[in-house]
Amino acid sequence: MQDADPILEITDVAYRWPGRAGFSLTVPHVAVAVGESVLLLGESGSGKSTFLSLICGTILPERGKVDIAGVDITALSGGARDKVRAEQIGVIFQQFNLLPFGSVMDNILLPLRFAPARRKRAGNATVEASHLCSALGLPAGVTSAKATALSVGQQQRVAVARALIGQPPLIIADEPTSALDANSQIAFLDLLFEQTTTHNTSLLMVSHDPRLGERFDRVIRMEDIAQIERVAA
Secondary structure (H helix, E strand, O other): OOOOOOOEEEEEEEEEOOOOOOEEEEEEEEEEOOOOEEEEEOOOOOOHHHHHHHHHOOOOOOEEEEEEOOEEHHHOOHHHHHHHHHHHEEEEOOOOOOOOOOEHHHHHHHHHHHOHHHHHHHOOHHHHHHHHHHHOOOOOOHHHOEHHHOOHHHHHHHHHHHHHOOOOOEEEEEOOOOOOOHHHHHHHHHHHHHHHHHOOOEEEEEEOOHHHHHHOOEEEEHHHHOEEEEOOO
């Protein structure tokens, strides 16, 4: 967290969804340091999903810069943005987004197919995948099982392993604890922080639950970093 250059920096970004029910989102400045854990709080409709889409480059702002590991992804082609996202960002989706007919190993290794540098960092990728499964408390031999055969808790851990493999410097977690009870939330965060701390990985986690804040280096709120203007119907 002492590095001079942040892993993520957003500067003077503005985006407007089209249509009568659209809204505009403006973010003057947000930065996440290398190795820092940040909790982003916001209620439904506060612009969190749009904000994450801008970070990941799946939508482009009308103006401003989104720097990932020193690269302004807004200046890149679509293919180049996809490559930066695959190399630099591991994403834990709220609904996990596992391939239902793929094995656990297929799901964990999927990001490496699109990220040669990340694949190189993984070394022997199947061995790293197995180590991650073990570290995340998944049973021995689970890598050959179908994703649909696992419990919800096990699927969640597979989603974490997929985000972590190849040591991407930034993990984005979108409401990963929303469906968990208090004890399961604690266990999940213990596992996640253990893995991110080991590799000095930055973590930006989105939630609506302020009780999680004590676990993070910093808590920010959508209303403090972004302005939303809704289009009147």
